Amino acid sequence: QVQLVQSGPEVRKPGASVRVACETSGYNFIDYGIAWVRLAPGQGLEWVGWVSPVNGQSNSAATLQGRVTLTTDTSTRISYMDLRNLRYDDTAVYFCARGGLGSLKDGLDVWGRGTRVTVSS
Amino acid sequence: QSALTQPASVSGSPGQSVTISCIGGHNDIGSYNYVSWYQQHPDKAPKLIIYDVSYRPSGVSDRFSASKSGNTASLTISGLQAEDEGRYYCFSYRGSTTSWVFGGGTSLTVL
Numbered sequence: 001q002v003q004l005v006q007s008g009p010e011v012r013k014p015g016a017s018v019r020v021a022c023e024t025s026g027y028n029f030i031d032y033g034i035a036w037v038r039l040a041p042g043q044g045l046e047w048v049g050w051v052s053p054v055n056g057q058s059n060s061a062a063t064l065q066g067r068v069t070l071t072t073d074t075s076t077r078i079s080y081m082d083l084r085n086l087r088y089d090d091t092a093v094y095f096c097a098r099g100g101l102g103s104l105k106d107g108l109d110v111w112g113r114g115t116r117v118t119v120s121s
Numbered sequence: 122q123s124a125l126t127q128p129a130s131v132s133g134s135p136g137q138s139v140t141i142s143c144i145g146g147h148n149d150i151g152s153y154n155y156v157s158w159y160q161q162h163p164d165k166a167p168k169l170i171i172y173d174v175s176y177r178p179s180g181v182s183d184r185f186s187a188s189k190s191g192n193t194a195s196l197t198i199s200g201l202q203a204e205d206e207g208r209y210y211c212f213s214y215r216g217s218t219t220s221w222v223f224g225g226g227t228s229l230t231v232l
Contacts (some may be wrong), residue, residue: 024226035221037167044124044226045159045167045210082167095166105214105220107157114166 002026004112022079022096034079035099040092086119125224132230138199145213151192155214162207
């Protein structure tokens with residue numbers, strides 16, 4: 001069946017970087033995009049960005065001010081989210097989810113279980 | 122980027138119906154039929170329950186229905202059940218920023 005398996009929890013200091021991996025299986029990797037969403041403590045879901053495995057095209061939330069990079073590796077079927085210059089308010093559970101190639105209009109239909117990223121000094 | 126506007130909480134008794142609104146604007150809900158809805162239980166991943174404004178994915182109960190009018194999307198849950206308790210989010214494309222945005226989320230309590 002379709003699965004998205006995420007890497008384990010991470011703890012980083014402010015100013016550091018973190019990489020979260022999302023390993024996919026059960027479907028043709030290049031037929032779908034991967035979106036990233038985060039849920040901070042006491043907050044609502046926040047769209048982080050989206051990446052296409054076909055050509056690496058990506059789009060991310062303006063609020064992340066260029067600190068995030070989304071990539072895919074078609075040989076391993078893994079999508080990565082790299083977040084730099086971490087701040088305390090980046091503390092959140094980060095989810096990857098399967099979406100469309102050119103658009104997320106059909107929704108995010110399969111989700112990973114989430115990766116907790118904690119930013120603490 | 123500001124989130125779409127949802128009520129913080131709604132409640133209903135078993136068997137009743139509740140409707141959750143999601144208010145956007147001309148640059149998102151008002152111009153695009155790209156609204157989806159998600160259900161999230163505590164410490165779980167969100168689950169897609171509606172896409173393209175009003176379509177249900179396979180396996181989602183027909184007690185969930187949704188629509189859109191102008192700048193507002195709505196999710197209706199009929200025949201409330203205890204398992205419906207959780208948090209619900211709307212999600213839409215925003216053309217002015219070529220990005221996507223969630224609603225603030227609505228907590229549903231089944232009394």
